[in-house]
Amino acid sequence: MSDPREELVxxxxxxxxxxxxxxxxxxxxxxxxxxxxIKAWSNIDSFEPGSNxxxxxxxxxxxxxxxxxxxxxxxxxxxxxxxxxxxxxxPSHDGRLALHDFTxxxxxxxxxQREALVLVGAGGFTYEEAAxxxxxxxxxxxxxxxxxxxxxxxxxxLEEGESVDLTxxxxxGVVTNMPAV
Amino acid sequence: xxRIMADRRRNPDLDREIxxxxxxxxxxxxxxxxxxxxxxxxxxxxASGPVPRxxxxxxxxxxxx
Numbered sequence: 057m058s059d060p061r062e063e064l065v066x067x068x069x070x071x072x073x074x075x076x077x078x079x080x081x082x083x084x085x086x087x088x089x090x091x092x093x094i095k096a097w098s099n100i101d102s103f104e105p106g107s108n109x110x111x112x113x114x115x116x117x118x119x120x121x122x123x124x125x126x127x128x129x130x131x132x133x134x135x136x137x138x139x140x141x142x143x144x145x146x147p148s149h150d151g152r153l154a155l156h157d158f159t160x161x162x163x164x165x166x167x168x169q170r171e172a173l174v175l176v177g178a179g180g181f182t183y184e185e186a187a188x189x190x191x192x193x194x195x196x197x198x199x200x201x202x203x204x205x206x207x208x209x210x211x212x213x214l215e216e217g218e219s220v221d222l223t224x225x226x227x228x229g230v231v232t233n234m235p236a237v
Numbered sequence: 238x239x240r241i242m243a244d245r246r247r248n249p250d251l252d253r254e255i256x257x258x259x260x261x262x263x264x265x266x267x268x269x270x271x272x273x274x275x276x277x278x279x280x281x282x283x284a285s286g287p288v289p290r291x292x293x294x295x296x297x298x299x300x301x302x
Binding site: 061064065068069070072073074076077086089090093094097158173174177178179180205208209 | 248251252255256258259260262263264266267268269271272274275276278279282283
């Protein structure tokens with residue numbers, strides 16, 4: 057049987073995307089991925105061959121994030137603040153309001169809602185996989201996803217029938233928390 | 238905080254639009270070229286056998302579990 061560690065490289069892209077959605081800062085996200093990668097390599101024995109490696113890696117990534125986040129709380133908050141400031145200074149272009157509104161709304165989700173929505177809504181995880189990754193019950197994940205969507209809609213002031221009108225550039229900016237260029 | 242807001246508000250089109258937008262962003266980020274530092278890291282890990290957890294050890298490395 058081949059060494060499962062050789063498969064790690066295939067998951068680096070999704071790991072970076074998930075890390076960016078957690079950190080909303082690309083430099084911090086890559087530090088997070090690096091640390092998670094080292095842990096995964098060192099603890100490969102805890103990976104069950106044939107099981108979902110992406111879910112296993114995301115679990116490590118997530119645990120690492122919360123461990124670091126507690127240590128770096130102030131630093132992370134500074135990053136968020138400067139990003140919000142940069143956004144509001146951005147010159148006018150198509151979608152500026154949508155970018156501003158959606159970014160603000162996404163940033164105001166709590167960590168639990170944001171990760172649940174990203175895993176299920178964007179990452180293609182089933183509710184069951186997301187529940188295992190986050191270490192909570194399936195019903196809890198469903199509830200968090202629903203609340204995340206409801207909260208986003210509420211924060212953007214969107215009502216039935218209205219369009220979100222988000223471009224790729226806009227949503228990339230949202231997830232990375234970097235100004236869309 | 239047991240709100241019923243999430244149950245009361247139902248707009249499947251909007252939910253899908255939010256999901257689709259986030260998914261496009263996620264996929265776009267996930268398909269970006271992986272920075273060299275990661276392939277280099279994997280090479281180092283592969284070469285060095287048992288790995289010192291250098292990223293975690295600088296601040297003590299405790300409390301990760």
